[in-house]
Amino acid sequence: MTEQALRILIVDDHTVVRAGLRALLEGEPGLTVIAEAGDGTEAVRLAQQLRPDVVLMDLRLSDAATPADGHGGIEATRRITATVPGANVVVLTSYSGRGDVVRAVEAGARGYILKAGPPEELFRAVRAAAAGGMGLAPEAAARLVHRAPDPAPSLSERETEVVRLLAQGLSNRAIANSLFLTEATVKTHLVRIYRKLGTENRAGTVSEAVRLGLLELDAG
16 A cells, blocks of 8 residues: 655745755655645745645744734744644744744744755655654754753844834834934834844743843833
């Protein structure tokens, strides 16, 4: 009897990347791609509907910059593992920082693979996750085993001002008016801040900035 192929859902916000992953995965015996998603919200919906064996998840999805309208890779992973029984998420990303690896694992991911790695690592991670194990790239495994922290991120003076106003609950428009910037510039600052701190929403950004000592909240 022929062994049933593992059913994979690809999640990435770049069409070309999804096409390349599909071609790569479907060229490997025992693997088949059943669907693709371009953002976290669609990924959650398709995972709940199709119940794939493995979800291959991009860590930094573009809709992470607009959390009111969608889910970033970490939040999508958390929702899928919480709502889809037996869900196996393998994160595929360009980032190998320990904070990213830890957040992915804490969200329920069963694998963490770098896009620059060899295809064999991806195949092994997919099969390991589907079998209930962990599939980690050597760099990711090293980040978890050797617990030396990554260098603390730093924010520019302007980015710190933006985070301080975030902490006051200001909207993008209000922040722009306060700092004499355009809303587009504020959004650009937010995307950079999210990337530096590894966060996906405003509340998480403020919390992480405080935890890292980059922002002090006034008492009282």
